[in-house]
Amino acid sequence: MPTKVPPDLVDKLERLALLDFRNQDGVDCLEKAIRFADQLHVVNTNGVEPMDSVLEDRALFLREDHVEEGDCAEALLRLSKNTLEGYFVAPPGKKNL
Template identity: 40%
Template sequence: MVAALLSHPTKVPQTPVPAAFPDTSKNPIEIDTNTIKLLERLSLVDLDSDQALDTLKSSIQFADKIANINTDNVQPLYTVLEHQQLQLRNDQVTAGNCREELLRCAKRTDEDYYVSPPGNIPLEQ
């Protein structure tokens, strides 16, 4: 038995728990062309293959599943480690005021900002 191996009490179930949320995998996911174009433009990912659309649809189904999980009375975590301390350090600024030096490293800048190369899909419609 797994519980006998643990040296500390835990709230994590030691046996599988049946799914407490509905199975949404049978619900068909329909995505219209305008939404696909918008997602391509925002994410700079080309969704023209069947595999890409299947991945997107399965991601939506997964998000739909976890959106239906009842999280009432669940305290937020600051670490996934139950009985280990999270080592924190004091934030101390050890260097600063080096904006000009860092901007000189960039190939192209505009008004004290880095200019990144354009993505693979143009943003204009």
């Protein structure tokens, strides 16, 4: 069954992802990605234990987290060319998929 993405959702995804879906190739690529991801719904995961890590064949030791310096968010954000409302953001611009 073909996956069709409504135009209003395409517009919203463009704004969120900073991608350009204005041409049919971009929309086709998006729909293909959605169809691929939809395959995950048919996988039977009954009885499969959740993983703590993809490296479950190794012992992973967590250390205590000790803050050595704090209250430096503004200084770190000033190092970035692109920020918005206190967050790092991807460089502006639109690219075709």
